Amino acid sequence: MKTTFISVILLSSLLAISFAGCKKDEEDKKKDPNHLGWVYDPSPYTGPTVPRNFPQPTYTANNNPLTEEGVLLGRMLFYDPILSGDSTLACAGCHKQENAFTDTRTFSIGIDGIAGRRQSMPLFNMMYGSKFFWDGRAANLAELALMPVEDPIEMHETWPNNIAKLQAHPDYPKRFYEAFGVEPDDLTKEYAAKALEQFLLSLVSGNSKFDKAVRGTDELTAAEERGFILFNDQLGADCFHCHGDGSANQVFQEINAIRQFRNNGLDAPATPQGFADYGLGEFTGNINDYGKFKVPSLRNLRFTAPYMHDGRFATLEEVIDHYSTGVKAASPNIDAGGMEYASQGGVQLTAQEKADLIAFLLTLSDDEFVTDPRFSNPFE
Ligand code: HEC
Ligand code: HEC
Known part of the structure; x- marks a missing residue:
């Protein structure tokens, strides 16, 4: 009896929602990516592969296979200052490609003009890593990728703010959908971390x-x-x-x-x-x-x-x-x-x-x- 009663309530509230939806159909289409023709069908990444004089990679990205869409999204986030508190500093600000993704400054400077206390690190061949940073405090690149954003002397921003900025952005919601099949309303920092992890793992250097x-x-x-x-x-x-x-x-x-x-x-x-x-x-x-x-x-x-x-x-x-x-x-x-x-x-x-x-x-x-x-x- 109880079950039936609950189902009836559930059913009627669902109906209520869908009726309300009919009235604002146009508006809902804008919110619902599927109506915009967004497609979630990521292709396996075809970028640089491990050179044949290298050993088998040892890093295992937890349930995060590299895809063209994921790597590109990670690359965009890596270069986009949108993730910092005043939208001036991207990851790339302290990790420059021409310097093999490190910084020529002895100590990098964060958005509040405060210098860190360690030299930045070059980024490549992380597919062999298991302990990151000079002191090894990060065991996983997806976890690591969340840290610089909230570091008060680096990008000094909160992830809830960043998620709101990404949700309101004209392009990113579609990119996240294409890479991970995630609806804009369900976007969390974990998806940004996954994208960044994919880009970091794509940085293979083996042509010296x-x-x-x-x-x-x-x-x-x-x-x-x-x-x-x-x-x-x-x-x-x-x-x-x-x-x-x-x-x-x-x-x-x-x-x-x-x-x-x-x-x-x-x-x-x-x-x-x-x-x-x-x-x-x-x-x-x-x-x-x-x-x-x-x-x-x-x-x-x-x-x-x-x-x-x-x-x-x-x-x-x-x-x-x-x-x-x-x-x-x-x-x-x-x-x-x-x-x-x-x-x-x-x-x-x-x-x-x-x-x-x-x-x-x-x-x-x-x-x-x-x-x-x-x-x-x-x-x-
Ligand atoms: C006992 C282990 C050990 C030996 C032996 C050793 N290194 Fe190192 N090397 C390290 C460590 C640890 C660091 C990082 C130290 C730090 O930053 O405090 C380092 C850093 C370096 C760096 C700086 C790299 C960077 O990105 O900043 C260079 C270059 C280097 N070593 C070259 C050499 C050369 C050349 C030799 C042989 C003459 C050598 N090392 C012998 C452990 C060693
Ligand atoms: C303000 C400068 C700055 C910014 C911005 C910054 N980093 Fe770093 N990064 C550093 C420094 C400094 C280190 C070394 C820190 C330590 O060892 O404590 C580092 C280390 C790393 C490492 C470790 C590499 C290894 O071999 O262990 C990774 C990966 C990394 N950063 C990725 C990122 C990503 C992704 C972003 C953007 C979300 C980012 N960084 C933003 C300065 C910066």
Whole structure:
């Protein structure tokens, strides 16, 4: 009896709604995307795929397969300042394509003119990532993509405001419908996050001179070759322990090697609490993690200066000088295994060796990536 009674009420209220709807038919058509001929039939993404000298991607986007519509929407959101509090700053404001999607400023500036405390990070080959940011606090790109918007010293906006702006926009509601089949009224920040995640995962960089040499379509010079050997030589520059070697399953730390967060001996405060930035320790709260930072990719260094989490080195020469003679053995939590020569200040390279090493590092830069129109500002 009770059930029937409820169904009757439900049925009559539904009828009431649809009758009311008849009167404002024209208005409803505007609201209802299906009446506007919007189509939800996304096509699988056909953009850059993983190069054949790379290992299988390890990142799994949770129920978010890349589609042409999703990647394009993510790209639009990435370049659109609409997501920031005063509509002046997009993700792309601190992640510039010409710089392999990082910032040349030591510290990026948010919409209120306040500088952050870490160097921006280049964005590519995240299909091998599992811990993002210098301190690894984001495990997932969709979650991560929501953070800069609400960060008070970055884009300083709320997601409810952004959803309202997107719903009122002349173009975005259709784009969201085409990418995810979501009606404008049901739009949530999770859909924006999914679109951004798709665009971030589409940023594949694998056409450096080094890659081409591995694939047999280019050749390293003698100096570059010497630098490569030094990089991978324990008795030479000894870099591969942390940054990975050029083998197919490492490709210079594009995968999550065991040495994911390390202290490479930049500073030596008396105690772990003396580090200006706790890095991984700030996230884990473990005192043994203070001063450890994500081991970054060494791809695209030609475009990504300044270097390190605080942008302290302006040039690769300065970076190499650090590893050669500037390592601080007394640094708390230093990676003793990886920084084997710390007690003598570093790996002690000659001027020739330094030049060779830099020549090799620069072969890992990918000119096609920083000019690829598929990653560029879609509004220009
Ligand atoms: C005000 C400058 C600024 C803006 C705007 C900004 N970022 Fe960032 N981004 C940074 C900085 C700085 C870091 C490093 C932060 C840290 O480690 O704590 C970073 C790190 C990242 C990373 C981590 C990469 C890695 O390899 O771990 C991703 C991904 C990223 N940003 C994506 C985005 C997206 C998507 C947006 C827009 C929604 C955005 N960023 C907006 C400055 C910015
Ligand atoms: C003990 C592990 C370890 C070893 C060995 C090591 N690195 Fe690093 N490297 C790191 C870590 C960790 C960072 C980031 C540190 C930070 O920002 O505080 C880094 C950062 C860098 C950067 C800056 C990249 C950027 O995007 O800012 C370059 C370049 C670099 N290393 C090159 C080298 C070279 C060349 C060698 C060999 C001479 C080497 N590394 C040896 C762990 C290591």
